Amino acid sequence: xxxxxxxxxxxxxIDEALEQLSRGGEDAxxxxxxxxxxxxxxxxxxRPSLLVDLNRxxxxxxxxxxxxxxxxxxxxxxxxxLADSLIGRHAPALADATRFVGHEQTRNRGTxxxxxxxxxPQSEYPAVALALGARIEARSPAGTxxxxxxxxxxxxxxxxxxxxxxxxxxxxxxxxxxxLMHVDEVARRPGDFALVGLVAALRCDAAGKISRAGLAxxxxxxxxxxxTRAEAALTGALASGVDAEEIGRLAVExxxxxxxxxxxxxxxxxxGARVAARSLRRxxxxxxxxxxx
Amino acid sequence: MTIKVSMRVxxxxxxxxxxxxxxLVNYIREHLRMTGTHVGCDTAQCGACTVHLNGxxxxxxxxxxxxxxxxxxVTIEGLAKADGTLHPMQAAFKEHHGLQCGFCTxxxxxxxxxxxxxNPAPTDEQVRxxxxxxxxxxxxxxNIVKSVMAGARNMASSGS
Numbered sequence: 001x002x003x004x005x006x007x008x009x010x011x012x013x014i015d016e017a018l019e020q021l022s023r024g025g026e027d028a029x030x031x032x033x034x035x036x037x038x039x040x041x042x043x044x045x046x047r048p049s050l051l052v053d054l055n056r057x058x059x060x061x062x063x064x065x066x067x068x069x070x071x072x073x074x075x076x077x078x079x080x081x082l083a084d085s086l087i088g089r090h091a092p093a094l095a096d097a098t099r100f101v102g103h104e105q106t107r108n109r110g111t112x113x114x115x116x117x118x119x120x121p122q123s124e125y126p127a128v129a130l131a132l133g134a135r136i137e138a139r140s141p142a143g144t145x146x147x148x149x150x151x152x153x154x155x156x157x158x159x160x161x162x163x164x165x166x167x168x169x170x171x172x173x174x175x176x177x178x179x180l181m182h183v184d185e186v187a188r189r190p191g192d193f194a195l196v197g198l199v200a201a202l203r204c205d206a207a208g209k210i211s212r213a214g215l216a217x218x219x220x221x222x223x224x225x226x227x228t229r230a231e232a233a234l235t236g237a238l239a240s241g242v243d244a245e246e247i248g249r250l251a252v253e254x255x256x257x258x259x260x261x262x263x264x265x266x267x268x269x270x271x272g273a274r275v276a277a278r279s280l281r282r283x284x285x286x287x288x289x290x291x292x293x
Numbered sequence: 294m295t296i297k298v299s300m301r302v303x304x305x306x307x308x309x310x311x312x313x314x315x316x317l318v319n320y321i322r323e324h325l326r327m328t329g330t331h332v333g334c335d336t337a338q339c340g341a342c343t344v345h346l347n348g349x350x351x352x353x354x355x356x357x358x359x360x361x362x363x364x365x366x367v368t369i370e371g372l373a374k375a376d377g378t379l380h381p382m383q384a385a386f387k388e389h390h391g392l393q394c395g396f397c398t399x400x401x402x403x404x405x406x407x408x409x410x411x412n413p414a415p416t417d418e419q420v421r422x423x424x425x426x427x428x429x430x431x432x433x434x435x436n437i438v439k440s441v442m443a444g445a446r447n448m449a450s451s452g453s
Contacts, residue, residue, distance in 0.1 A: 103426020
């Protein structure tokens with residue numbers, strides 16, 4: 001058998017799950033969709049003493065919208081995210097990003113909470129959360145808290161979650177009328193981790209001025225990374241006057257890409273600038289078409 | 294530590310005492326001795342181990358057997374009728390020669406059946422996108438895509 005031995009429990013309530021996690025100690029881990037964790041077990045990259053399966057916990061899946069916020073439950077599956085009408089309306093970048101996440105079969109299992117909690121710097125959902133200014137709702141025996149996304153991702157596979165604390169939802173603020181979003185990435189093969197990827201959101205006011213910009217890279221730094229210089233250059237600019245190529249070059253200045261067998265850092269920078277320019281052009285074209293009577 | 298796991302596989306109730314680390318695919322192959330479900334990579338890349346859990350295609354190498362507790366599993370062995378009549382998707386793979394060595398075929402067919410349920414008349418492009426989690430090292434995919442397009446139409450016309 002490939003995975004190392006571990007104990008397993010499948011609680012049905014969140015309180016029970018938290019209790020099992022804290023009783024399990026340092027090497028106890030929650031199991032969400034398992035599409036990263038189970039392969040990591042098979043490769044023996046993860047050696048938990050106890051897995052607390054969250055798949056039977058009630059109330060962790062589902063999408064709701066109230067008071068200007070979209071709440072996506074941690075155990076909401078990627079396949080459900082693709083088709084959800086509230087997500088399509090209020091955080092379309094999340095659905096758009098899901099096209100790039102794994103494959104049909106893995107999207108039937110994989111969850112948003114699992115992806116956010118794993119904090120792989122190359123994965124799409126953490127960058128969506130960062131670009132849109134989400135908050136991560138987390139629960140521990142001490143209670144529930146909401147963590148600003150800027151303070152959540154600390155490094156590769158490292159988050160602000162305390163031991164025994166689990167992600168229960170991701171909360172996306174409404175961006176409002178006139179917002180367009182786009183997600184793009186370059187990968188060697190569909191479903192592979194991105195060499196370079198960008199989540200972009202722009203809100204334009206009635207006069208065609210950009211009133212808010214959110215750009216977040218994945219696969220370009222040890223954590224998802226905001227392109228703050230490009231965001232600042234876009235904010236307040238007239239959409240019709242944006243030079244997408246120039247913003248693309250500016251956007252990669254906030255990245256720290258690396259060399260590996262898949263691509264060099266300079267390749268990632270070059271392709272990143274193109275991906276950013278392409279994404280912006282797409283958003284700006286859609287925005288100007290929408291503005292026409 | 295072993296735990297009792299119970300589920301239905303191809304309509305029949307089954308149960309066993311397993312170690313928690315038993316993957317669903319190992320349970321199917323080694324405990325139930327149904328070897329139609331293949332193991333290619335064990336890391337959710339190749340799709341050879343695709344089965345249906347509660348009607349949806351999943352990679353059985355990336356789930357614990359325990360996670361299918363109480364579930365309804367269908368494997369490649371569960372598609373044909375008892376009298377040997379092939380499922381429309383299997384028949385399409387045979388008709389269009391959608392395989393060479395056959396190793397990836399069970400996973401291809403299980404994924405294609407789930408896909409075709411919501412895509413009765415898919416385009417070439419839709420089929421290729423849907424199969425991006427199934428690797429074939431022989432065919433170059435041309436006949437697999439042809440088979441899935443035909444199989445989806447066959448399924449729609451036969452109402453399966």
